Amino acid sequence: MKRIKLDAIDSTNSFLKELARNSALENFTTVTTNHQKKGRGQQASSWVSEKGKNLTFSTFVSFLSLELKRQRYLNFAISLAVLETLNNFNVSNLRIKWPNDILVGDHKIAGILIENSIYNSQIQSSIIGIGLNVNQETFASFHRKATSLKICMQKEFDLELVLQSILESLVRAIALLNEGSFDLLEQQYLHYLYKKNVPTTFKNSKNILFMGMIQGVSSEGKLQILLENSTVKEFGIKEVSFA
DSSP states (O other), X not given: OOEEEEEEESOHXXXXXXXXXXXXXXXXXXXXXXXXXXXXXXGGOEEOXXXXXXXXEEEEEEOSSOBXXXXXXXXXXXXXXXXXXXXXXXXXXXXXXXXXXXXXXXXXXXXXXXXXXXXXXXEEEEEEEEEEOOSOOOOOGGGTTBOOHHHHHSSOOOHHHHHHXXXXXXXXXXXXXXXXXXXXXXXXXXXXXXXXXXXXXXEETTOOEEEEEEEXXXXXXXXXXXXXXXXXXEEOTTSEEEO
């Protein structure tokens, strides 16, 4: 497993994408940085991390044969890999907030950004960016619902050990994906899905509030919500949020 360590960079995902564009990368090549100045999340959102306190890294993964129509299972696998690591460190009350934020209770501890290289309806490779709050203890007001391993467990963590644990979990998760263990991945993901089957107030892209219950994730990767009129409506990223 090749590792590239950088002191500071705008985005590990962008760096690794450029590297993959210009050279043949070993599977699970990973770029880490002490300080990511322009970290990216889903749909152009940002990921802010205190220098030297957390993990911000990206990993290149190639696939044996992963059809584009099974893209949601890739998301399931990566989310579960991060969650498995946190379970290994005895963090409790873990949840996955659709599509792939990792929560402790209602507080975000990790975010994931997956960018795919696609050819002939096959996902050939992915750049998997992960940000995990490890030893940071204070967060900006706009990230007030954030937490970290140190806050949860009341002790300092070795960043290298946590990173190695995540990478090992990633290898196992990708193996399940390559084996075609799609039902198992979906079952485990839905088990941890935040607010599943819980009456919840949502807000759509027009800022209209509505009540519903999360049922699951569609074959296109959209969130399925049971509405008050007993119909199930599907929402894409940024089309719905918790009120």
